[in-house]
Amino acid sequence: MSLQHSLLVLLSESPATGYELSQTFKKGVGYFWKASHQQIYLQLKKLSEVGWLEFVIEVQRGKPDKKIYQITEAGKAVLNAWLSSEVKPPKTNDALLVMIYGGKHVKPDVLIKEIERHKSIHSKGLKKLLDIETLYLSLSDDEKKKYRLPYLTLRRGISGEQSWLVWAEEVLIELMSD
Amino acid sequence: MSLQHSLLVLLSESPATGYELSQTFKKGVGYFWKASHQQIYLQLKKLSEVGWLEFVIEVQRGKPDKKIYQITEAGKAVLNAWLSSEVKPPKTNDALLVMIYGGKHVKPDVLIKEIERHKSIHSKGLKKLLDIETLYLSLSDDEKKKYRLPYLTLRRGISGEQSWLVWAEEVLIELMSD
DNA sequence: AAATAATATGCAATTAGTTGCATATTATTT
DNA sequence: AAATAATATGCAACTAATTGCATATTATTT
Structure with a gap:
């Protein structure tokens, strides 16, 4: 745990x-x-x-x-x-993906609205992470060394959000082409 | 739930x-x-x-x-x-990131080994998803239409794995430069 | 031959997580 | 003035998830 x-x-x-x-x-x-x-x-x-x-x-x-x-x-x-131990990769349980998977049962507008809402949440989240990154990058080289490993985890936070937002655009374009 | x-x-x-x-x-x-x-x-x-x-x-x-x-x-x-309802974005609890965050307490080799192990797991996962995509792309256009929305969720699975693997490479390069 | 896996279902104990509520004070917003 | 937020901690009921175990048969692997 x-x-x-x-x-x-x-x-x-x-x-x-x-x-x-x-x-x-x-x-x-x-x-x-x-x-x-x-x-x-x-x-x-x-x-x-x-x-x-x-x-x-x-x-x-x-x-x-x-x-x-x-x-x-x-x-x-x-x-x-x-x-020094081994840990399990995290499990993904994403209700939005469940919704999209079963989305043929509702109108595209409904899905689009919810995806836009999530997009807004993720964009805000990304902005927060980029602000933390800006702070980190403003540190002296010595201080940067101190936080190097935490920064690598932040990089994952950022890249995850960015890739999510790129995918969400792809989905919206597809749904709006109906 | x-x-x-x-x-x-x-x-x-x-x-x-x-x-x-x-x-x-x-x-x-x-x-x-x-x-x-x-x-x-x-x-x-x-x-x-x-x-x-x-x-x-x-x-x-x-x-x-x-x-x-x-x-x-x-x-x-x-x-x-x-x-037609609203759902919450998934929560992320990633023990590997916790490990990396606190990684200054162990030797880089220890982290590198565990990240390589996770990389292998993720690569296998990605391969499975790409196989499913290949199957989907081999369908007729009519059949593709039927599975269009599930395919969009698969695209997320794939892009998520790819972005994770890119980030993992970045981390390994950084850890190995010690 | 024994162990494991696959096919299929399920009980139950334990752990992890969520939610609502609470205390008490000050500061800020409506 | 009332409601909400911030600072700080905590109880407890409820829900969700994990884990181990189980039944029964056949097929495959060690």
Whole structure:
């Protein structure tokens, strides 16, 4: 179950609160992992109970207290073992493709509308990723070296979105030629 | 929950057994939906109970009996309503990207080996999809028209694999330049 | 000969993920 | 003023998916 490993990877970089991690998934690395805040808190608790994470509580004024988690040596050992293991490719379950597959039962307009809506979502997603890339490319060479591997994952996020958008254009052209 | 809708879409094409549907997901349309046979049987049972599917039992010699499911009129109505609804884009949870993101904790060789392994899996997957495309392209124009929309989904399967393989090459070149 | 695969279906325990709800305070928007 | 968002954490019910196991027979592979 790789949510735990995703959390360990992120925390191996720097300590963080559950909320910060939730935001990271929402805004930063959602192109390769997504999880609800409830799931994240649940797993952080479990990881703490087995000793792979520890936390300090920081009291705040005007806001709830923070629990800042950081990875333990045991957590690092587990993470390193996992990083040397084999993982399964992700499974694809894409409801839009199911819709297109069965699309002969509805009018092309219906499909076109939904594909346009998804196109808009993907375009926004791509823009976010390109903004992150712009930020990365503005770093000094030393800093770039530090984030080289995360940048490679971002490249996948970007290339995946771009290829999706190219395909969506192909589909729209085909549907509109009716 | 779109496994039910995936099953309705497939059965709107022609009646099938749970086993055949399971094979279809394994060999034909796994690029946009995957499900275990247990999950498929569970959902077929549910869909039958609510009247969206019905089945006939066919006795076989030397093999277990078959249950051939087909969509009902109620099922078609539900499917049509769903085909006109909005669906969410799929969520991506890719453990290989998590590994690459945290890859500074292991030697490049370790990452390279796992990426090569995934590359092999993806290449085989692409070859399967290209074989299906070859089959489609060998059809008569009339038959092609019949499968035009499923072919568009296949195009996504293919373009997704191709873009992944291009990206993987980029990553390997970067990792091997160390 | 034994193990595995294929054909076909299914039970059930376990794990993973989703959704709604909640607490409490401040800031911003409607 | 009321509603919503942001900051932060969390409980719990429900749904979805995974995994292991099972039945029974034949065919193929080791």
